[in-house]
Amino acid sequence: MQYLLMIYSEENRWNQMTDSERQQGAAVYQAYTESLNKAGALVGANRLQQTDTATTVRLVDGKPQVLDGPYSDSKEQLAGYYLIDVPNLDAAIAWASRCPGAAHGTMEVRPVWSAPHDARSGA
Known part of the structure; x- marks a missing residue:
């Protein structure tokens, strides 16, 4: 089953980090991504x-209203995501807890809705 792991964090935190801290952070995310890839879970x-x-x-009133910026104002913003394919919610939670984003923000784990048919084929 597919799950979306959404990473919420304070977006200005990255800019406040030193170059060394940013390089270290990028390396940690790269290692996490490689782990998902090796496990065959990364979509x-x-x-x-x-x-x-x-x-x-x-x-x-049926007409598009376009606004600059996000819909809501909050302390943490959606910073990124991982789409994974794992057997169940427990496995998704395990991967979310290993994500570096869990250490500096909030991880939201949400199952992806499985359509009853393939809309592309019209079946």
């Missing part, structure tokens, strides 16, 4: 740009 992963690059879209 995809990405780091997101800062929230000031975000655009929020919603429909108001």
